[in-house]
Structures are given as structure tokens and as C-alpha cells.
Amino acid sequence: MKASYTMGAxxxxxxxxxxGMAVPALAQDTIKVGILHSLSGTMAISETTLKxxxxxxxEEQNKKGGVLGKKLEAVVVDPASNWPLFAEKARELxxxxxxxxxxxxxxxxxxxxxxxxxxxxxxxLFYPVQYEGEESSRNVFYTxxxxxxxAIPAVDYLAEKEKVQxxxxxxxxxxxxxxxxxxxxxxxxxxxxxxxDILINYTPFGHADWQSIVADxxxxxxxxxxxxxxxxxxxxxxxxxYKELGNQGIKATDIPVVAFSVGEEELAGIDTKPLIGHLAxxxxxxxxxxxxxxxxxxxxxxxxxxxxxVTNDPMEAHVIGFNMxxxxxxxxxxxxxxxxxxxxxxxxxxxxxxxxxxxxxxxHITKPVLIGEVQDNGQFDIVSKTPGLVVGDEWSDYLPDSxxxxxxxxxxxxxxxxxxxxxxxxGKGT
Amino acid sequence: MRCxxxxxxxxxxxxxxxxxxxxxxxxxxxxxxxxxxVSNYDxxxxxxxxxxxxxxPAVAPVLEALQAGDLNLRKxxxxxxxxxxxxxxxxxxxxxxxxxxxxxxxxxVERIRINNALRRSLGxxxxxxxxxxxxxxVRRSAAEAVFKSRDPAGIEILDRAIAKETDAGIRTxxxxxxxxxxxxxxxxxxxxxxxIEIIAARGDRDGLxxxxxxxxxxxxxxxxxxxxxxxxxxxxxxxxxxxAQNLWYGLSLGSVLLLAAIGLAVTFGVMGVxxxxxxxxxxxxxxxxxxxxxxxxxxxxxxxxxxxxxxLPVAFVVAGGIGIIIERGIIRWLYGRPLETLLATWGxxxxxxxxxxxxxxxxxxxxxxxxxxxxxxxxxxxxxxxxRLWIVVxxxxxxxxxxxxxxxxxxxLQIRAVTQNRRMASAMGIRTPQVDxxxxxxxxxxxxxxxxxxxxxxxVSPNLGQGYIIDSFMVVVFGGVGNLWGTLVGALxxxxxxxxxxxxxxxxxxxxxxxxxxxxxxxxxxxxxxxLRGRAVEA
Numbered sequence: 001m002k003a004s005y006t007m008g009a010x011x012x013x014x015x016x017x018x019x020g021m022a023v024p025a026l027a028q029d030t031i032k033v034g035i036l037h038s039l040s041g042t043m044a045i046s047e048t049t050l051k052x053x054x055x056x057x058x059e060e061q062n063k064k065g066g067v068l069g070k071k072l073e074a075v076v077v078d079p080a081s082n083w084p085l086f087a088e089k090a091r092e093l094x095x096x097x098x099x100x101x102x103x104x105x106x107x108x109x110x111x112x113x114x115x116x117x118x119x120x121x122x123x124x125l126f127y128p129v130q131y132e133g134e135e136s137s138r139n140v141f142y143t144x145x146x147x148x149x150x151a152i153p154a155v156d157y158l159a160e161k162e163k164v165q166x167x168x169x170x171x172x173x174x175x176x177x178x179x180x181x182x183x184x185x186x187x188x189x190x191x192x193x194x195x196x197d198i199l200i201n202y203t204p205f206g207h208a209d210w211q212s213i214v215a216d217x218x219x220x221x222x223x224x225x226x227x228x229x230x231x232x233x234x235x236x237x238x239x240x241x242y243k244e245l246g247n248q249g250i251k252a253t254d255i256p257v258v259a260f261s262v263g264e265e266e267l268a269g270i271d272t273k274p275l276i277g278h279l280a281x282x283x284x285x286x287x288x289x290x291x292x293x294x295x296x297x298x299x300x301x302x303x304x305x306x307x308x309x310v311t312n313d314p315m316e317a318h319v320i321g322f323n324m325x326x327x328x329x330x331x332x333x334x335x336x337x338x339x340x341x342x343x344x345x346x347x348x349x350x351x352x353x354x355x356x357x358x359x360x361x362x363x364h365i366t367k368p369v370l371i372g373e374v375q376d377n378g379q380f381d382i383v384s385k386t387p388g389l390v391v392g393d394e395w396s397d398y399l400p401d402s403x404x405x406x407x408x409x410x411x412x413x414x415x416x417x418x419x420x421x422x423x424x425x426x427g428k429g430t
Numbered sequence: 431m432r433c434x435x436x437x438x439x440x441x442x443x444x445x446x447x448x449x450x451x452x453x454x455x456x457x458x459x460x461x462x463x464x465x466x467x468v469s470n471y472d473x474x475x476x477x478x479x480x481x482x483x484x485x486x487p488a489v490a491p492v493l494e495a496l497q498a499g500d501l502n503l504r505k506x507x508x509x510x511x512x513x514x515x516x517x518x519x520x521x522x523x524x525x526x527x528x529x530x531x532x533x534x535x536x537x538x539v540e541r542i543r544i545n546n547a548l549r550r551s552l553g554x555x556x557x558x559x560x561x562x563x564x565x566x567x568v569r570r571s572a573a574e575a576v577f578k579s580r581d582p583a584g585i586e587i588l589d590r591a592i593a594k595e596t597d598a599g600i601r602t603x604x605x606x607x608x609x610x611x612x613x614x615x616x617x618x619x620x621x622x623x624x625x626i627e628i629i630a631a632r633g634d635r636d637g638l639x640x641x642x643x644x645x646x647x648x649x650x651x652x653x654x655x656x657x658x659x660x661x662x663x664x665x666x667x668x669x670x671x672x673x674a675q676n677l678w679y680g681l682s683l684g685s686v687l688l689l690a691a692i693g694l695a696v697t698f699g700v701m702g703v704x705x706x707x708x709x710x711x712x713x714x715x716x717x718x719x720x721x722x723x724x725x726x727x728x729x730x731x732x733x734x735x736x737x738x739x740x741x742l743p744v745a746f747v748v749a750g751g752i753g754i755i756i757e758r759g760i761i762r763w764l765y766g767r768p769l770e771t772l773l774a775t776w777g778x779x780x781x782x783x784x785x786x787x788x789x790x791x792x793x794x795x796x797x798x799x800x801x802x803x804x805x806x807x808x809x810x811x812x813x814x815x816x817x818r819l820w821i822v823v824x825x826x827x828x829x830x831x832x833x834x835x836x837x838x839x840x841x842x843l844q845i846r847a848v849t850q851n852r853r854m855a856s857a858m859g860i861r862t863p864q865v866d867x868x869x870x871x872x873x874x875x876x877x878x879x880x881x882x883x884x885x886x887x888x889x890v891s892p893n894l895g896q897g898y899i900i901d902s903f904m905v906v907v908f909g910g911v912g913n914l915w916g917t918l919v920g921a922l923x924x925x926x927x928x929x930x931x932x933x934x935x936x937x938x939x940x941x942x943x944x945x946x947x948x949x950x951x952x953x954x955x956x957x958x959x960x961x962l963r964g965r966a967v968e969a
């Protein structure tokens with residue numbers, strides 16, 4: 001028993017050391033900002049970076065004099081990739097630390113887990129990751145892409161430029177891929193694609209043996225029509241998937257794969273030479289050549305003391321979200337959630353791809369959609385960019401359940417799921 | 431005399447008449463190459479087409495440079511140049527002549543970008559241009575490129591190339607490419623029917639895809655009927671191969687399971703330690719591979735292909751060493767207390783994961799594949815990747831080596847003696863604590879070896895081991911605790927069942943079904959496939 005106590009202590013130390021948090025809490029009057037990202041467990045691979053970028057943004061803002069004349073103070077907690085723990089930690093941030101806003105979550109299930117906490121305690125959450133839509137909360141600001149800001153433009157690009165007629169929708173078996181694929185299937189069918197030209201395939205989390213599925217894709221692709229794979233495969237499963245594609249010789253010129261969860265960070269673990277030309281759709285790529293982005297990359301690499309550190313889309317979403325919050329607080333003159341919720345709508349800040357992103361009444365933001373092709377150096381070449389900005393559409397127009405719903409958090413409507421058919425707030429479907 | 435002079439004059443006039451176009455032809459190339467310096471993909475496509483139309487072999491290196499992403503636009507004068515990395519800047523070359531144009535700053539040039547559509551155009555253009563190449567490998571890939579592009583303009587060149595070709599294999603490839611191109615023209619019916627026959631003989635997925643395009647397009651009924659018949663024949667053939675393919679995938683998955691489980695067969699099967707940190711030993715093996723490869727990248731990039739071989743002993747020693755430390759530090763205090771061993775090793779696995787995360791960062795590390803482990807080859811209708819093939823070979827080699835070590839060496843004899851009757855072994859002068867430590871080290875070291883192999887197909891991240899721990903326990907329990915042969919048969923059975931279920935049930939349901947199967951099996955035979963009998967069971 002003694003042994004396990006010691007071990008617990010050591011484990012605690014290890015986790016503490018890993019999180020690398022040494023927040024100076026000396027200023028007596030500060031505004032606290034909560035950072036709710038997993039620093040251990042399976043999601044640490046993606047979320048640790050976001051914690052770092054938030055610390056950098058807070059530091060930058062403090063150099064500029066803070067907000068409302070007060071310094072910002074980052075409060076970092078580790079929900080350890082454990083969904084119920086997300087809710088506990090969110091409660092802790094809001095009640096114990098009394099943070100003014102929380103930046104956090106990655107997976108949809110973690111967002112769903114904290115949602116009731118934020119609504120109950122009237123907190124603010126900035127959620128930076130592309131997601132499946134079908135949600136709009138008064139207390140959450142969705143700075144990542146909704147399906148119409150990522151998935152649908154990507155499919156349009158393939159249909160138009162690559163003349164794709166047959167579609168493989170491959171995803172990990174959980175809510176984001178399932179909903180996105182449902183929307184895409186409805187969208188493709190509305191464009192006249194027959195159901196025998198759509199193959200939907202789900203795999204478990206962390207799937208490592210892709211031999212049969214890649215062979216299936218090859219088989220599906222030999223029907224004499226141009227075929228593409230739309231991948232919502234998440235996290236760890238991507239590396240073995242792309243390795244198998246490369247080994248079985250599926251080239252982007254034959255069957256291109258467009259991914260929604262693969263960015264610069266994910267490619268860092270693979271030799272990308274066999275993958276040249278495979279695609280990803282995001283609202284930001286590190287290779288965007290604007291002065292804003294070059295400046296951001298320079299600061300980021302200096303902050304992390306790693307000249308090779310890459311940037312990615314959810315990081316940009318946090319940059320946008322953080323700047324919007326700062327602007328809204330300054331506009332409202334207070335950090336009180338109700339005032340910020342009112343003042344943030346319509347706030348627009350520069351994004352890193354050379355334009356301005358604005359917070360819309362549905363708590364989603366406007367973004368450009370970029371399509372990139374994988375290069376041999378693990379970066380993306382941008383091959384397509386929407387001419388204007390796309391407004392995030394929270395309730396998809398392609399699902400029968402949600403096509404009549406809209407969201408508008410301005411008074412007097414102030415509703416997240418207003419049904420335009422019945423003229424009532426609340427309730428899905430007609 | 432006069433006649434001769436007149437003839438000479440005529441000849442001279444003809445020559446002069448013939449010369450200017452020739453000269454203009456050659457002079458045109460640099461202008462056409464300059465035309466590649468556009469940023470619009472559609473215009474670039476047209477520029478490539480113009481270059482390819484010249485049919486001049488001198489164009490090939492330019493297009494190859496563009497394909498490789500080496501072609502750049504010099505910002506100062508808009509010249510199209512080849513840029514090769516040299517230190518922090520570039521060395522520039524003329525794309526046509528290859529003449530050196532001196533060094534340049536990093537920002538002085540801008541790469542000419544290409545997309546997938548252009549990559550296809552380039553492949554087709556290069557295919558037609560390199561059909562006459564002296565290098566057989568280039569000719570073969572050129573024929574494959576024309577097969578894919580189905581460019582009717584290639585037929586003429588192919589006819590000449592086929593006439594000249596001496597290698598039978600390449601000639602067949604060229605004939606198939608020609609047939610593919612013919613099917614893309616409005617050639618007479620008889621010619622198309624012959625072409626379909628040639629494609630049907632190819633009998634693989636690419637041929638199937640092509641024939642399906644013929645059926646989908648407008649064609650005479652006879653041609654469509656022939657194509658349908660050929661499709662039927664190919665599909666029948668491929669269906670037969672599909673069974674063999676599933677078997678191979680099953681063997682391949684089975685060998686991965688075997689590798690992951692075989693170390694556990696020693697620590698759990700032979701010693702009876704429920705070692706939840708087994709997966710982390712695999713992970714440590716993978717990270718050792720990464721470290722070794724980093725060394726090779728830094729000090730001996732030329733010998734990179736050998737890095738995996740060097741990584742094997744390193745991973746074995748590192749993982750084995752850590753295993754011995756764990757046994758001496760923690761597990762030896764917990765013998766005979768399975769629940770506490772389980773909890774302690776589980777905590778240990780979390781600590782090891784977090785330690786690796788702190789040391790190496792949470793993101794994946796890149797472990798490269800040596801050239802002899804990349805790519806695939808065709809065996810009848812099967813596509814077998816070299817990486818998987820080597821892993822199968824390696825898994826069986828490790829299994830055989832372990833079997834020999836346990837059966838034929840004195841150390842193996844001691845291990846068996848200690849596990850079968852500890853007191854008696856001790857009375858015979860065997861230092862049982864030392865044997866325990868070494869056995870645990872052996873099991874961990876083998877897990878490290880598995881990590882080297884798995885680094886080739888999976889993520890090298892702190893979570894690597896978690897994905898294998900459940901599977902490993904499943905294999906060992908299913909095969910029969912304490913029996914190495916059981917582990918072998920168990921791993922291969924589970925792998926094959928999984929792969930035969932997957933096409934019908936999908937990956938998610940397939941996994942669930944395998945789990946249910948094991949639960950039912952363990953209900954029937956609690957001791958697994960090959961149950962140990964005798965006193966060891968009771969001990």
C-alpha cells in the first residue's frame with residue numbers, strides 16, 4: 001500500500017511537471033482567463049499546442065497593457081482527455097477561479113459535457129475546433145468551422161476541379177464524422193449523386209490495421225468513374241491510414257483523399273513524400289503568405305523556442321476568438337458575461353489569412369475556406385480559396401431535422417433554435 | 431557539269447529552306463519554358479501542353495523538374511530556373527541545358543506550384559516523351575503513365591516504341607497502354623474489340639476501371655458487350671483472389687498481434703504477472719527506434735536503410751533493462767498478489783506514458799521506412815506490401831528464437847524450472863530472484879522488439895502501447911496462458927477471423943464480434959486453446 005502512495009505522488013509530480021505551468025499569481029487585481037485543454041491522455045497530442053498558444057496570447061496582451069487596464073492571468077487546468085472531468089474542471093474554473101472566459105475543448109463530446117455547466121453558471125466558452133454543427137448555445141462561441149465552412153466547399157472543389165463522381169466517406173465512429181457524413185450524403189444526393197456511388201465506412205478510434213479498408217477503397221475506385229475519399233478519420237488513426245495508402249500505391253492523382261482533421265501538426269509524424277497531392281480543407285494553413293501570418297509564426301516559434309514548430313487551424317481559431325473577446329470586453333467596459341455576449345456580436349478582428357472575421361448573431365464566425373495539397377515538407381500548398389468569407393451555418397440546410405432552424409442571440413429573439421416554419425423558439429424538427 | 435551545279439544549287443536552296451524552321455524550333459523551346467512561369471493553374475496546364483506537343487526529348491527534364499517541385503520563377507527577370515538547395519539559399523540551373531546560373535538568395539525565387547490536375551498532365555506528357563528512354567525502368571513507368579492518361583496522341587509513339595522494344599514485359603505494358611488509348615478514340619470496332627481483349631488479359635483493378643469507363647461511355651453495342659464480358663471475367667478472377675487476400679491480411683494482422691502478445695506470453699503467460707505496462711514496453715521500443723534513426727539522420731544518412739537493424743538490439747536492451755528495473759523495483763514485492771500487481775503496473779503505464787510525453791512531446795515522431803520496407807509488389811491478384819511482409823517474417827523469427835531460448839538453453843531450462851516448481855528449483859541451486867528478473871527483462875525486451883516493427887505501421891506517440899494491451903491479453907488468454915504455441919495459434923486465428931469479418935460487418939462491428947467470440951470461448955474453455963496440465967496449473 002505504501003508503494004502505491006509513493007507512486008501516486010510521483011505520478012502527480014510527473015503530471016504537474018508535464019503541464020509546465022508556473023503561473024505567477026502576484027498581481028492582486030487581474031482578469032482571469034481559463035484554459036481547458038487536455039495535457040495528458042489521448043487528446044494531449046492535439047490540445048497541448050492550444051494551451052501553449054493561449055499562454056502566448058495572454059502574454060502578448062499583457063505586454064500591450066492587458067485589458068481594461070488590468071493584467072490577464074491564465075489559469076491552466078488539465079481535464080486529461082476524460083470527458084466527465086471536463087465538466088468538473090469547467091465548474092472549478094467558473095466557481096473557484098472565477099475566470100472571465102474559458103478557451104478550451106477539442107472533441108465534440110468534451111464540448112457537450114461542459115455545455116450544461118456553462119449554461120448553468122453563465123460562463124463564456126470559446127471553442128476553437130471544426131465541428132459538426134447542429135448546436136448553438138448562448139454561452140458558447142464557435143470559432144472553428146461549421147460543416148458549410150469546411151466539408152461542403154471541399155466536396156464542391158473535388159466535384160468541380162477533379163470531376164469526382166464517386167465518393168468514399170470514411171470516418172472514425174463518433175458524433176463529428178457521423179453528423180458530417182450525414183450532411184455530406186444529403187448534400188451529394190441533392191446534387192444528383194446516386195446512392196451506389198457513395199460508400200460510407202466507419203472505423204473505431206485508433207484503428208491501426210487499414211489493409212482491408214484501403215483495398216476496399218481501391219475496389220470502389222475501379223468502377224470507371226473518378227473516385228475520391230472524404231476523410232473524417234480522427235487523430236491517431238490517420239498515420240497508419242496514410243502509411244497504408246502510400247504502401248498500396250494509391251496516389252492523389254488517382255484517388256485523392258480530402259481530410260478535415262489532418263493539419264500540419266498531424267503530418268509531422270509521417271513521411272509525406274508518398275502523400276503529395278492529397279488534400280485538406282481548413283480555414284487556415286501555415287503556408288498562407290500574409291504579413292500577419294508570417295508575424296504570427298515568428299512569434300510562435302520564438303515563444304516555443306522551436307524554429308520548426310508548426311501552426312495549424314485551431315490555433316488560428318483561438319487567435320481570432322481571443323482577440324474578439326478582448327475587443328468585446330473593451331467595447332462593453334466590463335468582463336460580465338451578459339454584457340460581453342451582447343457586445344461581441346458584430347465584432348470583427350483580422351484573421352491570419354489577410355481578411356477580417358466577424359462574430360455573427362448565431363455565435364459562429366465568418367471565415368474563408370482554403371483547400372490545400374500536401375507537400376513533401378509536411379506543409380500544404382493552397383490550391384483554392386473561396387473568393388469571400390463564408391458565414392458559419394449552425395443548423396445544416398441539408399438535414400430534414402434542422403433545415404428550418406436558425407439561431408440569433410440578439411434581443412429580442414435571443415434563441416438558439418428558432419423554427420422559421422412554426423415561428424417558435426425551441427425544438428428540433430417540424 | 432552544269433547539271434550538277436544546278437543540282438547542288440537546288441540542294442543548297444532546299445537546305446536553306448529547311449534550316450530556318452529547324453532553328454526556330456530549337457529557339458522556341460526557351461520561350462515555351464519561359465511560358466511555364468505563370469501562377470494560374472489553367473494557364474500552366476496550357477503551357478505544359480505546348481511544351482509536350484513539341485515531342486522534343488529535351489523537354490522531359492524540364493517537366494520532370496516541374497513534377498518534382500524544383501522549377502522556380504526568378505523574381506528579378508521572370509526566368510524559369512531549376513533551384514536546388516545549397517545551404518540557406520539556392521543554386522540555380524537552366525532547366526533545358528542544365529547550365530549553372532549561380533547561387534541565389536532564398537527569397538529570390540518562387541516555386542512554380544502544381545496541383546493534382548497538373549500532376550496528371552505532367553505524368554501523361556512525360557510518359558509520351560520517355561517511351562524511347564534507354565532505361566527500361568523509365569520505359570515501363572512511361573507505358574504505365576500512358577495507360578492512365580489514355581492519350582490518343584500517344585498511339586503513334588507507342589507503335590514505334592513497341593516495334594523497337596526488346597523486353598517482353600515492357601512490350602506487353604506498352605501494348606496495353608496502346609489498347610487503352612485506342613479505346614479512347616473512335617477507332618473501328620474490330621480494333622477496339624482487339625484492344626478490349628488485350629486489356630482483359632491484364633486482369634487487375636486498373637484494367638477493370640478502364641473497362642468500366644468504356645461501358646459508361648458511348649460505344650457501339652458490340653464493344654460494350656465485349657467490355658462487359660471482360661469485366662465479368664476479371665471480377666470472377668478478382669473474387670477468387672479476394673479470399674486469398676483476406677487470408678494474407680489475416681496473417682499480417684495476426685503477426686502484428688503475435689509480436690505484441692509474445693512478450694506478454696512470457697511475463698503474463700510464463701511468470702503469471704498481470705503486466706498492464708506491457709504496451710508501454712512496446713512504445714519504448716518504438717521510441718528507441720526513433721532515437722536510433724535520429725542518430726543515423728545526423729551522423730550517417732547514407733546508411734539509413736540499416737537503422738532498423740541497429741534499432742533491434744538497442745530496443746531489446748533498453749526495454750529489457752527497464753523491465754528488469756521494474757521487476758526489481760516494484761513487481762518482486764507483489765508476487766502472489768495479482769490485484770495489486772494489476773493496479774501497480776497500470777499506474778506505472780500511466781507514468782511511463784507521461785514521462786515519454788514530457789521528454790519527447792505529445793506529438794507523433796517520424797520513424798522512416800527503409801527502402802527495403804517501402805512499396806508493394808503484385809503476386810497474382812494480391813498486392814503485398816514489403817513492410818507487412820517483413821513484419822510477418824520478423825514475428826515468426828522472434829517466435830522461433832524465443833522457443834529455442836526456452837527449450838534449448840540452460841537459461842530457458844531455469845525459467846521453466848522456476849515457473850513449474852519454485853521451491854524445488856531453489857533447492858537445486860537456481861537463484862530464483864535472478865531468474866525472475868531476467869525472465870521479466872526477456873519479456874519486456876521482446877515487447878521492445880515488437881515496438882521496432884510496429885513503429886513502421888503505427889503512430890510513434892506516447893499512446894502507442896494502449897492500442898495493443900487489450901489485444902495482447904486477448905491473444906494470450908485465448909491461446910492458453912503459459913503456452914507459447916497457444917499464443918501463436920491464438921494470434922493468427924484472431925487476426926484471420928477479424929479480417930474475414932471486416933468486409934461484411936465493418937471494422938467496428940467486426941471487433942465487437944471477435945470480443946463476443948472470445949468471451950463465449952473462454953466460457954467453454956476457461957484455460958484457452960492449449961491448456962497447461964499438471965502441477966504448474968495448481969501452483
